[in-house]
Structures are given as structure tokens and as C-alpha cells.
Amino acid sequence: MTPPPTPEPRLSDAVAASEGPPPAEKAAPAKRGSAPSARLRVQRVRPAYRQVADELRSQIMRGALGPGERLPSEAELSRAFGVSRSTVREALRALTSQHLIETLRGVQGGSFVAAPDPTRVVEDVGSALGVLVATPYLQLEDLLEARLLLEPAAARLAAQRADAETVDAVRAAANAPRDPQDPSGFVPHLDFHTTVLMATGNLMFTMMGQPVSDVLRTQLDRDTVARREWDEVDECHRVIAEHIAAGEAEAAEDTMRSHLLDLRGLYERAASWRTARTEARVRARDGENGDRT
Amino acid sequence: MTPPPTPEPRLSDAVAASEGPPPAEKAAPAKRGSAPSARLRVQRVRPAYRQVADELRSQIMRGALGPGERLPSEAELSRAFGVSRSTVREALRALTSQHLIETLRGVQGGSFVAAPDPTRVVEDVGSALGVLVATPYLQLEDLLEARLLLEPAAARLAAQRADAETVDAVRAAANAPRDPQDPSGFVPHLDFHTTVLMATGNLMFTMMGQPVSDVLRTQLDRDTVARREWDEVDECHRVIAEHIAAGEAEAAEDTMRSHLLDLRGLYERAASWRTARTEARVRARDGENGDRT
DNA sequence: GGCACGCTAAACGTCTGACACTTGTCGAGC
DNA sequence: GCTCGACAAGTGTCAGACGTTTAGCGTGCC
Numbered sequence: 038m039t040p041p042p043t044p045e046p047r048l049s050d051a052v053a054a055s056e057g058p059p060p061a062e063k064a065a066p067a068k069r070g071s072a073p074s075a076r077l078r079v080q081r082v083r084p085a086y087r088q089v090a091d092e093l094r095s096q097i098m099r100g101a102l103g104p105g106e107r108l109p110s111e112a113e114l115s116r117a118f119g120v121s122r123s124t125v126r127e128a129l130r131a132l133t134s135q136h137l138i139e140t141l142r143g144v145q146g147g148s149f150v151a152a153p154d155p156t157r158v159v160e161d162v163g164s165a166l167g168v169l170v171a172t173p174y175l176q177l178e179d180l181l182e183a184r185l186l187l188e189p190a191a192a193r194l195a196a197q198r199a200d201a202e203t204v205d206a207v208r209a210a211a212n213a214p215r216d217p218q219d220p221s222g223f224v225p226h227l228d229f230h231t232t233v234l235m236a237t238g239n240l241m242f243t244m245m246g247q248p249v250s251d252v253l254r255t256q257l258d259r260d261t262v263a264r265r266e267w268d269e270v271d272e273c274h275r276v277i278a279e280h281i282a283a284g285e286a287e288a289a290e291d292t293m294r295s296h297l298l299d300l301r302g303l304y305e306r307a308a309s310w311r312t313a314r315t316e317a318r319v320r321a322r323d324g325e326n327g328d329r330t
Numbered sequence: 331m332t333p334p335p336t337p338e339p340r341l342s343d344a345v346a347a348s349e350g351p352p353p354a355e356k357a358a359p360a361k362r363g364s365a366p367s368a369r370l371r372v373q374r375v376r377p378a379y380r381q382v383a384d385e386l387r388s389q390i391m392r393g394a395l396g397p398g399e400r401l402p403s404e405a406e407l408s409r410a411f412g413v414s415r416s417t418v419r420e421a422l423r424a425l426t427s428q429h430l431i432e433t434l435r436g437v438q439g440g441s442f443v444a445a446p447d448p449t450r451v452v453e454d455v456g457s458a459l460g461v462l463v464a465t466p467y468l469q470l471e472d473l474l475e476a477r478l479l480l481e482p483a484a485a486r487l488a489a490q491r492a493d494a495e496t497v498d499a500v501r502a503a504a505n506a507p508r509d510p511q512d513p514s515g516f517v518p519h520l521d522f523h524t525t526v527l528m529a530t531g532n533l534m535f536t537m538m539g540q541p542v543s544d545v546l547r548t549q550l551d552r553d554t555v556a557r558r559e560w561d562e563v564d565e566c567h568r569v570i571a572e573h574i575a576a577g578e579a580e581a582a583e584d585t586m587r588s589h590l591l592d593l594r595g596l597y598e599r600a601a602s603w604r605t606a607r608t609e610a611r612v613r614a615r616d617g618e619n620g621d622r623t
Numbered sequence: 624g625g626c627a628c629g630c631t632a633a634a635c636g637t638c639t640g641a642c643a644c645t646t647g648t649c650g651a652g653c
Numbered sequence: 654g655c656t657c658g659a660c661a662a663g664t665g666t667c668a669g670a671c672g673t674t675t676a677g678c679g680t681g682c683c
Contacts, residue, residue, distance in 0.1 A: 084636060086423065098461065110663060121638045123416055126664090130379065130420045131427035135454075137461075143646030144662045153465050158458045161428075165451045166537075168391065168430075172446050175533045183534035186483050240468045241476035244459075245538045375644095377665060403634060414667045419636090436675030439634045626683085636673070644665070653656080 085120050089128035092118075097137050097150055104152040108138065111148075136161075155240055163248035170252055177256065180249050181304060185297050187246040188230060192277060192293035195236035196286040203236045204282045211271075211278035229274045233293070236281065257307050266303065273299070378413050382421035385411075390430050390443055397445040401431065404441075429454075448533055456541035463545055470549065473542050474597060478590050480539040481523060485570060485586035488529035489579040496529045497575045504564075504571035522567045526586070529574065550600050559596065566592070 083091075096102055108114065111129070115122040129148055132138045136157045138148045169175045199207065210232035234246040273296040280289035376384075386407075389395055401407065404422070408415040422441055425431045429450045431441045462468045492500065503525035527539040566589040573582035 086636080090427070098457070112663080123419075123639090124637060126416075127420055127423045127636095130423040134383070134424035134427050140664070141646090142644075142664050144660095145647055146645075146663050148664090153461045153467065155462060155467050158455070158462065161458070162451070162455055164391070165454070168446045169448060169451065169533075174446065174448050179532045179534045182532055183538065186479065190479050239472040239475055240462075241472045241542070245476065249534070379665080405634085416668090417666060420665095433635070434675090435635045435673075437631090437633045438676055439674075441635090624683105626681105628679105628681085630679080631677085633676095634674085636671100638671080639669090640667105642665100642667080645663085647661090649658105649660085651656105651658085653654105 085118075086124045086127035086131070089114075089118050089120060089125060090131040093128060093132060094135075094137060097132075102150045104150050106150050108148040108150070155244060159244055159247045159251075162244065163251040166248050166252045167255065170256075177253075177304060180253055181297075181301050184246065184249050184253070185294065185301075187242060187249070188233065188297060189290040189294040191234050191237045191242045191246060192281060193286045193290040194239065194242070195233050196281045196284050196289040198238050199236045199281055203238075207232050207236055207278045207281050211274040229278075233277070233281070253304060256304060270296075270300070378411075379417045379420035379424070382407070382411050382413060382418060383424040386421060387425060387428075387430060390425075395443045397443050399443050401441040401443070448537060452537055452540045452544075455537065456544040459541050459545045460548065463549075470546075470597060473546055474590075474594050477539065477542050477546070478587065478594075480535060480542070481526065481590060482583040482587040484527050484530045484535045484539060485574060486579045486583040487532065487535070488526050489574045489577050489582040491531050492529045492574055496531075500525050500529055500571045500574050504567040522571075526570070526574070546597060549597060563589075563593070 093108070102108065109117065111122050111125050114125045118125065129138065129140065132148075133140060136151055136154065139151045140146070140148045166175070166180075170177065170180065195203070195207065207229075210227070210229045213229075228250065230250050231243070231247055234243045237243075273292070277289055277292045277296065280292055386401070395401065402410065404415050404418050407418045411418065422431065422433065425441075426433060429444055429447065432444045433439070433441045459468070459473075463470065463473065488496070488500065500522075503520065503522040506522075521543065523543050524536070524540055527536045527543075530536075566585070570582055570585045570589065573585055
């Protein structure tokens with residue numbers, strides 16, 4: 038830490054690209070390449086766009102550039118790193134897709150360090166989970182178990198901490214009409230479970246629980262579940278909401294737990310349908326051939 | 331659904347740029363453009379590289395291309411989308427940095443759909459948390475609370491489920507010498523807490539708990555904590571490990587919980603030091619000026 | 624016959640330079 | 654004083670060229 042005895046040879050050194058003896062690709066402070074010579078399949082040289090991206094990322098993460106601050110223009114970066122603008126742009130694209138920077142056009146445009154945004158994190162994690170689920174790594178069962186840990190605890194905390202406004206939000210979410218068709222049910226209805234997670238006042242609960250719920254939701258076809266079952270679910274939500282409103286932590290937790298256990302059945306039923314269908318599809322696809330040329 | 335009376339001029343319209351009729355480029359099933367005219371501050375046209383990236387991402391996520399499968403070459407993609415190769419490359423860079431594809435050089439090179447990799451997810455989440463912590467959104471306290479929920483539960487599950495091999499790993503991690511200087515303490519020592527999380531057999535615990543631990547670790551300067559305190563920590567780990575080995579779920583959970591409560595003190599002490607230092611640094615920086623030209 | 628060497632080709636990696644598009648700013652004109 | 658248009662700074666996109674990496678194959682020597 039603290040060490041910047043290094044003057045500030047930040048930008049230019051790592052890249053040097055075209056000329057001279059490539060600077061040996063700086064030691065790369067471990068973290069990934071731990072095994073000394075284990076891997077045969079080393080990557081010879083990191084492409085320039087990767088080096089540029091890594092350098093910029095590290096500057097941002099290190100706090101050398103604060104949120105909202107503007108990076109040098111692409112032209113300037115390209116000069117500073119000694120690479121072409123295309124290369125710089127590829128690096129910037131990488132940072133953009135990690136939500137580290139945002140880019141605006143026009144005069145006063147440029148790339149700006151993005152403000153940290155929990156929503157994006159939740160989305161990203163959700164999408165990552167979506168990919169992971171249905172691999173042997175991650176089973177539906179694992180998600181259900183995680184949820185069974187998180188949400189009852191969240192309900193308890195919500196009951197202990199929620200202020201009047203938050204309680205209103207929870208109530209509203211519990212009583213939101215389960216609109217038969219409306220796709221954009223508007224914010225207040227942003228799902229009962231999400232609202233409870235947020236009512237803990239601890240963002241970690243939202244960030245851990247929300248992606249799980251999101252993935253589980255995609256596993257549930259609307260039509261796998263009968264209308265009567267939805268009604269039972271809604272009733273459960275209302276009971277939990279009232280426990281939270283009344284500050285009955287224990288009851289809120291217990292009710293949430295049993296609610297989740299009820300839901301588990303639905304998910305497992307849906308899952309078995311799903312795998313059956315998937316297998317059918319795989320068989321079908323094996324029949325034809327590589328489509329994408 | 332079906333709000334888009336807009337035909338489907340997604341890719342081609344904004345892109346068409348120079349020449350004639352690009353191949354209309356497959357319908358691309360909506361998914362993003364929802365709000366009809368609600369938002370005033372709409373973004374006029376998404377850049378082509380974003381559209382290409384989104385389309386490819388959606389194809390991958392939808393499963394149209396399976397892990398390991400090869401995407402068309404950049405030249406082919408550029409023809410298919412009716413954009414230049416640079417544009418395609420910017421799109422690919424975005425996907426790469428989301429770990430959705432990997433790119434190889436040489437004959438037989440190309441972009442391949444990446445296999446889902448939990449390790450990457452953990453790293454990404456960790457880095458996202460690192461950015462978020464120290465914002466008003468996320469407090470150290472929140473991380474500690476989350477950990478206090480996750481890890482005792484993990485210890486319990488580990489005690490209930492761990493097989494002989496896993497128990498060995500946990501024991502090894504607990505007894506790994508706390509190397510005074512060695513930075514790469516090698517894998518078995520990959521941290522006791524991580525090992526316990528993995529011993530649950532539920533990847534979700536690792537994916538939720540590991541990033542939290544990682545971030546917390548970075549908050550702890552080695553020298554904030556006295557040697558004697560580390561010894562106590564190690565002793566605690568050994569006790570927990572033995573509980574897990576013995577299958578004593580309840581004891582494992584309780585011991586882990588009290589261990590974490592002990593640690594909390596350390597973290598809070600470190601945090602207060604840290605903020606003091608940070609404030610000093612900020613004052614210092616306000617003194618100087620913008621460095622990057 | 625077998626092995627080493629070098630050539631070839633397919634893809635990615637990078638560069639150059641140009642032009643189009645966006646958008647805030649500022650000045651001219653009413 | 655206000656409106657409108659030109660300007661400028663920056664990003665977005667394109668086209669084409671050349672370098673680099675690497676698997677595969679053919680040739681020639683031993």
C-alpha cells in the first residue's frame with residue numbers, strides 16, 4: 038500500500054507495442070498465475086487491448102479516478118499508451134461492459150468513471166447464475182437451499198428494522214394485484230420477495246437474494262402453476278407482510294420459511310417438466326445438424 | 331407482448347450507415363425496448379457495437395450456441411450483421427469481458443462460447459462488491475452481517491454432509507501454517523473460510539460467501555492485527571474443523587458464529603483506522619491537482 | 624521409413640486515415 | 654434579450670492493409 042514511489046510511469050510502459058523489446062510483460066503480481074511452471078498452455082503475450090483495459094481498470098479500482106471523473110479522450114489515450122485508437126476503443130468496450138465506465142457522445146462527451154450501481158450488480162449476478170444453473174455445478178436444489186437461508190432471515194430483519202415507509206412498500210407489494218397479463222406491473226409490484234429483501238436495509242441481502250429469485254422465476258413457466266396455487270401464494274405474502282408490519286420477527290421468519298417450503302414443490306415440479314422437454318429438444322437437435330454456418 | 335408495431339428494423343436501421351440493404355438480419359426477439367414513450371431521457375440510437383453484442387449475447391444465453399461452440403469468424407460476422415469488422419470486434423470485446431466467449435488466435439482460432447465458470451463469477455462479484463463497499467449503499471457492517479448469516483449455516487451443512495475427502499481439506503485448511511511472508515500460500519491454504527463454504531457442497535454458498543470474505547480481507551491490513559490475535563483465530567479454525575469432522579452440526583454452527591463475532595471487532599477496528607487514513611489522503615489530494623493531462 | 628524443417632493459410636491483432644454523427648457552446652442577427 | 658445557426662470536440666463507423674499466431678501438411682534429408 039501507499040507506495041507509489043513509482044513516479045507515474047503509468048500509462049506508457051506496459052504497452053510499447055510496436056517498437057523495442059517488449060518489456061517482458063511485467064511480472065503480473067500473481068493472483069492468477071500462481072503455479073510456477075505448471076501450465077504448459079500459457080498465453081504468450083496479452084493483446085494490447087487487454088493490457089490497456091487492465092491498466093485502466095486498475096487505475097479506476099485503485100481510486101486514481103473517482104466516479105464521474107472523465108478519462109482522457111480516445112485520441113489522448115491512444116497517444117499515451119502508444120497504441121491505435123481502435124485498440125483503445127476495444128479496451129474501453131471491455132470496461133463499459135463491466136459497468137466501470139460510461140461513454141457519451143458529442144462535445145463534452147467522453148468516457149466517465151461510472152458510479153457504483155447495485156442494480157447492475159444484481160443484474161450481472163443474475164445473468165451469471167442463469168448461465169451456471171443447469172450445469173452440474175449448480176442445481177436448482179442449491180438455489181432453493183440458498184433462498185431458504187436468505188429470505189427467512191431477511192423477513193426477520195425486516196420485521197425488526199422496517200420503518201413506516203418500508204412497511205408500506207412491503208404491504209403494497211404483498212397486495213399488488215397479480216395482473217393476469219400486464220408485463221410491466223410497475224415498480225411497487227417489483228415482487229414481494231425483492232421488497233422484503235430490500236426491507237432489511239442491508240444491500241447484501243438484496244444482492245444475494247434477488248438474483249436467486251430472478252433465476253428461479255425464469256424456471257417457472259406461468260402455466261405450470263394453477264391459478265389456485267397463485268392465490269395461496271398471494272395469501273402467504275399478505276400474512277408475512279403483516280408479521281413484518283407488526284414487528285413480529287419470529288413469526289415473519291417462520292412464515293417465510295414455510296412459504297418457501299411450499300414453493301419448493303412448485304419449482305421441483307416445473308423442473309422435472311423442463312428437463313423432460315429439454316431432453317426432447319436435444320434429441321431433436323441431434324437429428325438435424327450444425328445450423329449456424 | 332407484441333407492443334412493437336415497429337417491424338423489426340433493429341440491426342439494419344441504425345447501422346445501415348453507408349450502403350444499401352443489409353440482409354435484414356434475423357428478427358431479434360425484443361427483450362429490451364419496452365417502454366413505449368415513457369422515458370424522456372431515452373438514448374437515441376444504440377451504437378451498432380452494442381446491438382451486435384446484445385444480439386450475440388442473447389443467442390448465447392438462449393442456448394442457440396452451446397459452450398465450446400465456435401462463433402463465425404469476425405469477417406463472417408461483419409458480413410452477416412452488415413457492419414465493419416472493427417464494430418464486430420468491439421462487440422466481441424464486450425462479450426469477452428463478461429466471460430461469455432473466449433478468443434484464440436491462429437488457424438483454428440476464433441471466438442468460442444465459454445464454459446460457465448463459477449470461479450470467474452466469484453471474482454467478478456468480489457470485484458463488484460469491492461467497488462460498492464465504501465459507498466453509502468454498502469457498509470462494512472452489512473458485509474459482516476451477511477457473513478454472520480452465511481458461514482455458520484455453511485459450517486452446519488458442512489458438518490452434516492462432508493465426506494472424508496472434504497473433511498481432510500477442511501482440516502488441512504485449518505492447520506495450514508500461517509506463513510509470515512509467503513504471498514502464494516498455495517492452494518490448500520486457500521483460506522479456511524472458503525474451504526468451509528465449499529464443503530457445503532452447495533456452490534451458492536461459495537458464490538455468496540467468498541466474495542464477502544475477499545472484500546473483508548482487503549479491508550484488513552496485516553499489521554492492524556497483532557500476532558497473538560492471529561493465533562486465536564487459528565485456534566478457532568481448528569476447533570470448527572474438528573466439529574465439522576465429527577459431524578457435530580450444532581456445535582460447528584455455534585462455534586463459527588462466535589468466531590465471526592470475535593472477528594467483527596478486528597474489522598471494525600481496522601475500518602476506523604482506514605477511514606481516518608482515507609480522510610487524510612483526501613485532504614492531501616485536494617491540495618494538489620489534476621495530474622492526468 | 625521416420626523425423627525435422629519450413630511453407631501455407633485461416634484467424635485474430637493492430638494500425639492508419641478518413642468521414643459521419645452528436646451535442647454543447649458561442650456568436651451573429653433580429 | 655432571445656433565437657437560430659455555425660463551430661468544435663469527441664465518439665461512432667468504415668475500409669483496407671499488414672503483422673502475428675498457429676495448426677496442418679508437404680518435402681527432403683538421414
